[in-house]
Structures are given as structure tokens and as C-alpha cells.
Amino acid sequence: MGNNLLQSIGDNLQFVLVCAVVIAAILAVSELMERTVLKENIGHPGKTHTITICGMLGALAGILYLFDFSVAFLAPGFYKLDFSEIPVMIGAFYLGPVGGVVIELVKVLLKLVIKGTSTAFVGDLANFVVGCAFVVPAAVVYHLKKTKKTAKLALLTGTLFMAVFGSIFNAVYLIPAFSALYGMPLETIVGMGTAINPAITSVTTLALFAVAPLNLLKGVLISVPTMLLYKRISKVLAQAASGNVRRTATESE
Secondary structure, eight states: OHHHHHOOOOOOOOOOOOOOHHHHHHHHHHHHHHHHHTTTTTSSOOHHHHHHHHHHHHHHHHHHHTOEEEEEEEOOTTOOEEHHHHHHHHHHHHHHEEEEEEEHHHHHHHHHHOOOOOSSTHHHHHHHHHHHHHHHHHHHHHHHOOHOOOOHHHHHHHHHHHHHHHHHHIIIIIHHHHHHHTTTOOHHHHHHHHHHHHHHOHHOOOOIIIHHHHHOOOOOOHHHHHHHHHHHHHHHHHHHHHHHHHHHHHHHO
């Protein structure tokens, strides 16, 4: 029993360390992209306004995250879909990749405060990482040239990157981590996939035939509303930003 307890503590500490490293790495890559690839293409509306936007969109995303749902015909029930990436993507299109990552992080932390976790935090890490795999590439492509055509290309790029990276990350780390931390044997997890699709016979095929299609579906469900809403919402955000600038200038006089 003592050995099992130590093993459990060790697994949890390792998972916390992985979470910290992953979050720091994603933020660092996003910052690097803004300072290099996008240095001539991206601007920020001011620190106060940026914080406000991140907080507001992060809160909205966190609320949407609470209403996740399973897609039983594609993947086992512990895989969920939600619409929380819509405000995250809008924020990333408006602020850039770093803003998108910050909004994504606010979203996950808010959901954990309100609802907690039912997947030993693995699902929440997955939502953050896979969400960033969607948002960051899309934001980079969009900020290279802000046109409607580029926005479509950006969302397609993000969707494909999310599907590929999400599948690999699940197979290599997330599914084994869920098994270890949640106490569910890998055979049981794979078996839940087999019950949906007989082609699923291993962790690899679970990622290929369940996770990848799920992420492709998520990409479509997020991309369509983003295309419909972004321009309208960005105008409101821009007007709010200009209002803050004028107000700050008046106060300084």
C-alpha cells in the first residue's frame, strides 16, 4: 500500500511538472512567433485593454467550457466537445497568439474553479494543449495578412494542426497519463473505443480513429461561428480600445 501511495504521489507530481512545462513552452513559442514572424504585422491595443479583453473572453470561454458534451458515435464518453474555443479564437485573431494562449489558460482555470475535474486534470490539460494547437497556428497565419481569405486558411490550418498534433499527443502522453492518474487500465480505455469502432484495437488506433475525427469536427464547429462573428466583435473591441486611449489621454492632461 505504501508503495502504491508513493507511486501515486510521484505520478501526480510528474503530471504537475509536465503541465507547468507545457504551458511555459506554449507561451514561449507564441511570444517568439510574435517577436519574429509577426513583428511587423501585430500590434496591441494597450496593456489595460489587453488584460480586459483576455479576462472578458476568458470568462465567456470558461462558461461555454462548462457545457461540454460527448459525441458517442465517434469517441468514448470521456472525450468531450464544447464551443469554448470560439471566444478564444476571436481573441487570438484580435490580439495575436499570446493573447489566445492567455485566454485559453483563463478559460481552463475558471472551469476548474467552478466545476473541478472529472478526469484527474488530464482532460483539462488536453483541452488547453489541443486548444492552443488550434488557436496559435490559426492566429499566426491570420496575422500575416488580415483578409477574409486568410482567415479561412488560418482556421483550416489550425484545424489540421489540431487534428494531427492532438492525435499524437493523445497517443504518446495523454491516454497513458489518464490511465495512470485515473486508475483505468489501458485495455479498458481501448475497449471503450472498440465498442464504438471495431478498427480501434490499440492506443494508436484510438487516437487515429477517434481523437483525430473528433478534433476535425471540433475545428468545423469552431471555425464556422468564428467566421460569422469575428468581424462584428472585433469592431466592438476596437471601438472600446480607442475609447480607452482617448480616456487615458484626457486623464493625463
